[in-house]
Amino acid sequence: MKHLQVAVGIIRNVHGEIFLTRRPPTSHMANRWEFPGGKIEVNETAQQALVRELQEETGIVVTHFTPYDLVDHHYSDLRVTLHFFVVEGWQGEPYGREGQPQRWVTQRELVADEFPPANHSIVARLVAEA
Ligand SMILES: Nc1nc2c([nH]c(=O)n2[C@@H]2O[C@H](COP(=O)(O)OP(=O)(O)OP(=O)(O)O)[C@@H](O)[C@H]2O)c(=O)[nH]1
Numbered sequence: 001m002k003h004l005q006v007a008v009g010i011i012r013n014v015h016g017e018i019f020l021t022r023r024p025p026t027s028h029m030a031n032r033w034e035f036p037g038g039k040i041e042v043n044e045t046a047q048q049a050l051v052r053e054l055q056e057e058t059g060i061v062v063t064h065f066t067p068y069d070l071v072d073h074h075y076s077d078l079r080v081t082l083h084f085f086v087v088e089g090w091q092g093e094p095y096g097r098e099g100q101p102q103r104w105v106t107q108r109e110l111v112a113d114e115f116p117p118a119n120h121s122i123v124a125r126l127v128a129e130a
């Protein structure tokens, strides 16, 4: 089975809101809301992938982040290991640079069912810690 290593950014502003983008209609986990991020390439660390993916997908230059959690999840045809980081420093203003819908949501108002199943434990933890 294919196994992807993925770097994921939980972008949180000073108001305690988190930036979400919506996955494209034809992608894996189509139309689910997600934390921006993507596949870690060979010869790249999770941290380097985080910075690169957030630049590509949201236009920001990440300046401060901390590791948050590591989640391993088996979908029916795909295994993912998600490297979650909380991002609290950046330059620019995040937007859906690839045309994805976007929104800011208060941390305590995150809804697990809007995300891919691999995110459920993380969303529950974020809400509990809000
Ligand atoms: N970015 C992101 N991917 C997630 C999350 N949760 C989750 O299961 N994934 C899964 O992680 C896998 C890789 O993420 P991705 O599709 O963003 O990868 P990418 O940006 O490199 O995609 P690309 O191949 O279009 O360049 C997908 O199968 C996706 O469904 C999440 O919160 N954020």
Ligand SMILES: [Mg+2]
Pocket: 036, 037, 038, 039, 057
């Ligand atoms: Mg992506």
